[in-house]
Every structure is written in C-alpha cells, then in structure tokens.
Amino acid sequence: MEDARAKLAGIARGLRDAEAMPAGIARHGALVAAFIEAGELAQGVADAAFDANGGRDARSPAGDAATALLTRLAAAVRLSWGSAFARFDPVRVEAAFDAAPPLPETLRTKRAEGFAFYALYPEAYLEAAQAAGFPLGSRVRVVGIRSIGVALGALVAAASEAPPPVTLRPVGHPFRRELSLSQGLEAELLADPPTAFAVADEGPGLSGSSFGAVADFLEDRGVPPGRIHFFPSHGGEPGPRAAPRHRARWAGAHRHVVGFDALAGHRLPSWVEDLVGAPVGPLEELSGGAWRRLRYPREAGWPPVNAQAERRKFLLRACGGGTWLLKFAGLGREGERKLERARALHSAGLSPAVAGFRHGFLVEEWVGDARPFHRGAHDAARLAERVGRYLGFRARCFPAGAGQGATLAALRRMARHNVGEGMGEEWARRLEERTAGLESFEPRLRRIETDNRLHAWEWLPLPDGRLLKADALDHHAAHDLVGCQDVAWDVAGAVCELGLEEDRGALLAAVAREAGRAVEPGLVRALTPCYLAFQLGACVMAAQVAAPEEAARLRADTERYAALLRRALGDGEVPG
Structure with missing residues (x-):
C-alpha cells in the first residue's frame, strides 16, 4: 500500500x-x-x-x-x-x-x-x-x-x-x-x-x-x-x-x-567500463548454473540448480587484472536497494566487494580463490560462530517492512501440502502434529529480510580462513511464499544445510551476540520441518522442467531433504 x-x-x-x-x-x-x-x-x-x-x-x-x-x-x-x-x-x-x-x-x-x-x-x-x-x-x-x-x-x-x-x-x-x-x-x-x-x-x-x-x-x-x-x-x-x-x-x-x-548483451561492458575498466575479451555467460564450471574442478561434484530461476550473470575480465561478476539485480529502486544491501554486507566483511550498479546490473568482485564448501570439512564450532555472526548481522541491520512475509499459518499449510505431495499423507499428518502450535509464535516474530538460501554452495571459503556469503541480496522476495521471516527461519536453514545439528547452541549464541537479542529455540525447532518441506517442494518442481543431468542432481537433493524430514518427523528429536 x-x-x-x-x-x-x-x-x-x-x-x-x-x-x-x-x-x-x-x-x-x-x-x-x-x-x-x-x-x-x-x-x-x-x-x-x-x-x-x-x-x-x-x-x-x-x-x-x-x-x-x-x-x-x-x-x-x-x-x-x-x-x-x-x-x-x-x-x-x-x-x-x-x-x-x-x-x-x-x-x-x-x-x-x-x-x-x-x-x-x-x-x-x-x-x-x-x-x-x-x-x-x-x-x-x-x-x-x-x-x-x-x-x-x-x-x-x-x-x-x-x-x-x-x-x-x-x-x-x-x-x-x-x-x-x-x-x-x-x-x-x-x-x-x-x-x-x-x-x-x-x-x-x-x-x-x-x-x-x-x-x-x-x-x-x-x-x-x-x-x-x-x-x-x-x-x-x-x-x-x-x-x-x-x-x-x-x-x-x-x-x-x-x-x-540482442538488446543489451553487447552493450553491457560499456555500461560498467567507468566502474571496472575496459574489458579484456567478451563476457562469459554464467547464468543457468554455468558458474559451477569455475567453482568446481569436476562436473561430478556440481550442486543442483534451478536454472530457470537463476538471475542473468556474466563474468567480465578487465584491464589491470580485475575480474568481476555482473549480476542482474533489478532495474530502478529494486536494484538500488540491493546495491545498498551489498555494500553493507561487504563493509561488515561478510560478502564480496561491490564496484557499483549500472542499469539493472550489480558489479561485484569475482572471488576467484574461493574453494567449494564441503560439509564436515570445517571446524564446526568456528563455522557456527561465522554463520551466526552473518545471520545476526542481517537480524540487526535488515528489518522487514510492514506486511512482508508469509504468516506462520500459511507456512505451515504449504509445508503440509508439500510433504503430502512429495512423501504421502502419513508424513503430512506427522508434520501437522509436530508443528502444532507454530502460530502461537506469530505475535513475537521480528521479521527481517532473511537470506532464505543457506545451502552449502552459497558459501565461499577463502584460503585466509574467511567465509563469505554469496547471493545474499534478494531471496526474501522470491516465488516461494516464504518472504521475510524471523531470523529463526535462517537458523533452521543453516542447521539443515551446513550440518550444524550438534552445534545448534553455539549458532544460536552467535546470532544473539551479533543481533543483540536471543532467538527462541522452540521457534527454530518448529520451523525446521517447514523449512525442509519447502526445500523438498522446490527440488521436486525444479526437477520436473530440468534437463536430464540436472534433474538427477535435483532428485538426489529431494531425497536428502526427504531423509531429513523423515528424521525430523519420526520419533526422535527434531534437528534444529
């Protein structure tokens, strides 16, 4: 309004x-x-x-x-x-x-x-x-x-x-x-x-x-x-x-x-030349998952992507040796807002450097020496501290506007639907039972512009020990109903995606220190099966329209989420 x-x-x-x-x-x-x-x-x-x-x-x-x-x-x-x-x-x-x-x-x-x-x-x-x-x-x-x-x-x-x-x-x-x-x-x-x-x-x-x-x-x-x-x-x-x-x-x-x-592909380098210098050679297309060629030594290790939903992105190599990622961030005020968000994250040491914004495209440093993130390859306590600091920074600095984000009741309904479609009615009934009472947290939520994309391949480990977050600007405004949520949603995502079940307490403490407020553990537990249900649904839908090799990766991830859901909805404690 x-x-x-x-x-x-x-x-x-x-x-x-x-x-x-x-x-x-x-x-x-x-x-x-x-x-x-x-x-x-x-x-x-x-x-x-x-x-x-x-x-x-x-x-x-x-x-x-x-x-x-x-x-x-x-x-x-x-x-x-x-x-x-x-x-x-x-x-x-x-x-x-x-x-x-x-x-x-x-x-x-x-x-x-x-x-x-x-x-x-x-x-x-x-x-x-x-x-x-x-x-x-x-x-x-x-x-x-x-x-x-x-x-x-x-x-x-x-x-x-x-x-x-x-x-x-x-x-x-x-x-x-x-x-x-x-x-x-x-x-x-x-x-x-x-x-x-x-x-x-x-x-x-x-x-x-x-x-x-x-x-x-x-x-x-x-x-x-x-x-x-x-x-x-x-x-x-x-x-x-x-x-x-x-x-x-x-x-x-x-x-x-x-x-x-046809419209802008040949014009884009000239649009950003004042920011990064003249290009050396043509742009390299990185859209639709093509960025994986530069991040992973073998195609067998590629993570799954929903190619149709990826933003247009290109690699530009400039005179003087700089390499830059040109990623579509939105025309007009949407792009300008994302530029401000990107600069704030970089100033806090949490994301790559930003050269500027030109007519829809954010110009960001390409971190060429980043290694692929592998679950279990990092000291868990240190990882929990770094991820918690990032999530806490978002909680403190990126509050959501009025009316942004799905209600907890809507999240719960859609999560039940996804589980019913993907795993059957019995598992859907278990999710409904396990998440009973989720709506009672609604009055205490503090909605922020959540990251909503905590997957392992979204993190950039650097040789000097730093950990940067890629693609951190706009997934709170995606076509997945979720929108802006309490930081507890991202905590649940980090636990599930990065294998931090055993270090949940350290993660919550790190978020609280940076955010200046505590995160309710009960809310994280209740949101965890909902988070998994949304990821399950996203993988199923993406696999339906993907090329065969990509569909196989997405089906493997679908089964990973289904296994986590079976664990979360069984007799044991809900992870997260």
Whole structure:
C-alpha cells in the first residue's frame, strides 16, 4: 500500500535528480527508474478504478492522466535510448494531473517482477515495436495487460506513435483468464476498428491465458486474428497449461520480441567500463548454473540448480587484472536497494566487494580463490560462530517492512501440502502434529529480510580462513511464499544445510551476540520441518522442467531433504 501523492512526488524528485546528471547510462537508468515507478502508479490507479467499478475495467479521469504521463515518460526513455543517452526530455510530472481529479489517497501497487527479477528491459519493447513495422499513419490500439503490461503497453504506444494504451486486468482462474470490461470501455475498444491491436505483457507463462483472454475477447467480437499483434517477453510457446485454442493461435500469431542478449548483451561492458575498466575479451555467460564450471574442478561434484530461476550473470575480465561478476539485480529502486544491501554486507566483511550498479546490473568482485564448501570439512564450532555472526548481522541491520512475509499459518499449510505431495499423507499428518502450535509464535516474530538460501554452495571459503556469503541480496522476495521471516527461519536453514545439528547452541549464541537479542529455540525447532518441506517442494518442481543431468542432481537433493524430514518427523528429536 502506498500513498499516491507521495509516490507521484517521488517520481518527480527522481526525474529532477536525473535531469541534473551528466549524459550517460547512469542518467538513463535513473530515467527508467522513474518510468517504472510511474508504471506502478498507473497500475495502482487503474486497479482502484477497477475495484470502484465493481470488478470491471472502465475509464477514469485519474487513470487516463496516469497512463498519459506514463506514455510521455516512455517517449522520454525512447529519446534517451535512441540518442545513445545524449538527449533528455525533462517531463514535468505535476502538470500531468493539473486538470485531473485527485488521486486516490492510497494505492495497492504491485512490484513489476520482470523489471525487478527477470532482466526484462523496457527498451526491448521499444525496439520490438519499432521493428514491428506498423505502416506510417496506421491506427494502432495498444492494450497493456496489468500489472506490468500497463508500462509495457506505454512503451509500445510511444514507439508506434499511438495513443496511450488501454490497460486491462484479466480475472478468474490463473489458467483460464477472462476480461471484465464496462460496456463503455468495450464499445470504445471496438469502435472505429484500428489497423492493428497491439497486446503487451510479459510471458506467456504456464498457460498464456492473459494474452489469450484479450485475443479471445477481440476475436469473439469479430476482430480478425491477423490484426492482433502480441508483444511478449520471450519467443517461446505458452507452458503446459495452455488451452488448445490459445496454443494454436500462438503458433501462427504476429509476435514481436527483442530478447536481452540482442538488446543489451553487447552493450553491457560499456555500461560498467567507468566502474571496472575496459574489458579484456567478451563476457562469459554464467547464468543457468554455468558458474559451477569455475567453482568446481569436476562436473561430478556440481550442486543442483534451478536454472530457470537463476538471475542473468556474466563474468567480465578487465584491464589491470580485475575480474568481476555482473549480476542482474533489478532495474530502478529494486536494484538500488540491493546495491545498498551489498555494500553493507561487504563493509561488515561478510560478502564480496561491490564496484557499483549500472542499469539493472550489480558489479561485484569475482572471488576467484574461493574453494567449494564441503560439509564436515570445517571446524564446526568456528563455522557456527561465522554463520551466526552473518545471520545476526542481517537480524540487526535488515528489518522487514510492514506486511512482508508469509504468516506462520500459511507456512505451515504449504509445508503440509508439500510433504503430502512429495512423501504421502502419513508424513503430512506427522508434520501437522509436530508443528502444532507454530502460530502461537506469530505475535513475537521480528521479521527481517532473511537470506532464505543457506545451502552449502552459497558459501565461499577463502584460503585466509574467511567465509563469505554469496547471493545474499534478494531471496526474501522470491516465488516461494516464504518472504521475510524471523531470523529463526535462517537458523533452521543453516542447521539443515551446513550440518550444524550438534552445534545448534553455539549458532544460536552467535546470532544473539551479533543481533543483540536471543532467538527462541522452540521457534527454530518448529520451523525446521517447514523449512525442509519447502526445500523438498522446490527440488521436486525444479526437477520436473530440468534437463536430464540436472534433474538427477535435483532428485538426489529431494531425497536428502526427504531423509531429513523423515528424521525430523519420526520419533526422535527434531534437528534444529
């Protein structure tokens, strides 16, 4: 929930700051950050109107003003990008609402996940729309599918020199979406048929039903399929949940896509040159688990990864001998927040050094002399002290915002479901019994931005005895329901992943010393089977879509978690 006027003022402030910057990629990134915030504002205003209209999309003066501002900012991004960052249009935000009615006092906005996590660049939609080749003077009607589609639609409209987009929110079951429009908006959408409909969103995902809902609506009302153009985030097909009609349509549809590699892969070294120096040779792709080639001497020792969920990352070797990891951290304020978090962790001696941040990518030192972490190869008491200091630092320095993280009741329900699916109903019943009373801890929780990824391969042991934590910035905001939890969740994870069952007391004491407060051992014990159940579910789901060799690694890890769960839910004491 956000204050609408405060968000508008923040957009204006961000644009003023950008205008004062010298021309270059940093200024362009600041402009894109303001554009993303304006997209969230337009989404929130449109959803407020949707709710006020009884669950139907309709025109509203505030919504029209927000979408017009967003499209103007999209044109400014286009101008900056097309001029190699030399030109800047000083958009005046406040003027966009001079003639509009007041904004709602508060808005429910949604994080634009493609911009924050999946290296979905706004400029890709500008280039895709320009390459679409709509005839000069043709009438293009753009439909942006909320949430992120309102911003993507504005980009397509700006590049096509079309009016601001109509933004729609498909409703219903995730795999069977439908549109819900007012009669007035439906009539407007279909009146004076345009040359083409341009439909913008990220995806398609498992079903492609959001794109499908818009196309079904148009085709069912007489729009020929050949006049419908799709602007997705990738060139692949819809997932296995797609309806036959949607799958058949997609195979022959007009689809306009510019991927990350075509857009930015060759530009990325120049974006960071002022931070690390000129590159020596091309970037080395480390995404999708490719980083393991540099960390492990033999492929047989590789840990499992969920390749589809990994952030884009590259290795850059620079003049002067420096080697740097360029990892996508998020466009706009999401990336800036992660930069601050990374700097705080490095200053405390807990993670690698950071050179800076450029238009979505965090630039971090590649710790080439780190060795693979092996359970049992470290002095357990010393390991507990180091890991406890790291977790305690997070508990002290990274408090969570209001409303972040799943409730303990929700964690318990999902853990039961995962165990039932993966191990059978008897084990699910045992988990339910063993975690009874977990919800009673809720009033005493102190939620933080938990690490949520304490696996052995996430730690970097150095020859001088230091232990650094890799990938420590954003797993509290993943697609696993968990979110921000009490530090006890990370303690449970460390015990399970690093073999610290016998040194649980030392770990808890180290966390307490650094955090300045104690961790409840009972909460750790109750959360441990939940943690294991979530890891079990994650491995099962990742294995279903992985290549055969990766699936075998994931199945082996699935069995490891199942064995730990059987131990935790049997007659013995719960580890952790």
